[in-house]
Every structure is written in C-alpha cells, then in structure tokens.
Amino acid sequence: AQTVTQSQPEMSVQEAETVTLSCTYDTSESDYYLFWYKQPPSRQMILVIRQEAYKQQNATENRFSVNFQKAAKSFSLKISDSQLGDAAMYFCAYRYWGAAGNKLTFGGGTRVLVKP
Amino acid sequence: DTGVSQDPRHKITKRGQNVTFRCDPISEHNRLYWYRQTLGQGPEFLTYFQNEAQLEKSRLLSDRFSAERPKGSFSTLEIQRTEQGDSAMYLCASSNRVSTLSEAFFGQGTRLTVV
Numbered sequence: 001a002q003t004v005t006q007s008q009p010e011m012s013v014q015e016a017e018t019v020t021l022s023c024t025y026d027t028s029e030s031d032y033y034l035f036w037y038k039q040p041p042s043r044q045m046i047l048v049i050r051q052e053a054y055k056q057q058n059a060t061e062n063r064f065s066v067n068f069q070k071a072a073k074s075f076s077l078k079i080s081d082s083q084l085g086d087a088a089m090y091f092c093a094y095r096y097w098g099a100a101g102n103k104l105t106f107g108g109g110t111r112v113l114v115k116p
Numbered sequence: 117d118t119g120v121s122q123d124p125r126h127k128i129t130k131r132g133q134n135v136t137f138r139c140d141p142i143s144e145h146n147r148l149y150w151y152r153q154t155l156g157q158g159p160e161f162l163t164y165f166q167n168e169a170q171l172e173k174s175r176l177l178s179d180r181f182s183a184e185r186p187k188g189s190f191s192t193l194e195i196q197r198t199e200q201g202d203s204a205m206y207l208c209a210s211s212n213r214v215s216t217l218s219e220a221f222f223g224q225g226t227r228l229t230v231v
Binding site for chain 1: 164
C-alpha cells in the first residue's frame, strides 16, 4: 500500500521569506501523480501544485515550486515570498496513475504559520 | 457552478443515532469521493463512485456506513448507530474522468460530533 509521510507538523515563516515543506512517499509503482493541497481554516481543500512522476522537470506555479526526487521518493514544496494568506495546513498527496478510482492518499499535513 | 456542496456543515448527534450527509458534486463531474478527516490528520479515503456505481470501498467503511449515489448525481453518506469514534470531518470531492490529470475538487465538509 502507498503511504505518504510529512515529518514537519508545523513550520513558521516570516512574511516575504521562503519556507520548504517536506514530503516522502512509498510506492512500488512507477507511474503516479503527486500533489500539494492547501487547507485554510475554512476547511476547503485547494490544489496548489501537481507533479507527474514521468516528468523530470519540477513543477512551478507562481510562488510555489516543488523539488521532485523520484529515486529518493521525495516531494518537497517551496513557498517563496510568503504571504499572510499562505497560512494554512498543507497536505502532500499521492495518486496512482493506473487506478480507475484515482483516489488520493494524503500525508498527515504541515501547518504553516506566517509571521507579519 | 458553485463547486462541490455539502450539507449540513455541522452535525451534533447523540451516540447511537443515525445521521445522513449529502454531497452535490460539480455538475459535469462523474466521479465522486468521500474522505474522513480527524483532527490534526490528513483525509483518509472512504469510498468512490463513478456515476451511480460504487466502485471502491475502504476497510475504514464499516458495516454501519453506507453510501449511495442515485442517478449519478448527488451522493449521501449514512452512518448508523453512531459512535464517538465517528466524530470527524467528512469531506466530499468530485472529478471528471475525461482526463487522468483531472483535479479533485473538494467541498467544505461536514463536521460530525457524536456526544
């Protein structure tokens, strides 16, 4: 079974600074997708960024970028120029490419605090 | 289109009572998922529908849990004889099978408290 581990329960960052969230996963599959979701206090999960495992190039979405290390099964998220609105729970998630259901397996989450 | 809608947002029930939650997915999405999220944890998969067919159920879904998606539109999740351990946020998500990269859109969840 696939597992996703986020080892940092909480990270604090100064506004305008950079913070990196760690995620490791375990799978025997070679084709899969990885995601970072943001869950603000209102509780609605929002997709931040996704990475296809077959792509070597790291995904980037504005201030958010990932460092995908397939061999190490590592998928970290970097938030640059942090803003107060970035404060939320962040979840790393895995989805197997071939599964008909496309269900997501989530890590335990990292709470990001942004200090003004 | 207002996104994925869940009702109610909050439910407090006494132990042993039955509760039912509703999820309305994004209209053109044919895949619908239920997840459970306990405080401080990531969501855990419960079950999945493609149209009206329930194609996968997690071992977390005990016999007291049942989910339906009649006509492939909205879905309901019923918990019978609730227990305190059922207290959690129940999240619904939907996606479109057209693309395997299809993003799962989440609702705001139903917070269940069993007292």
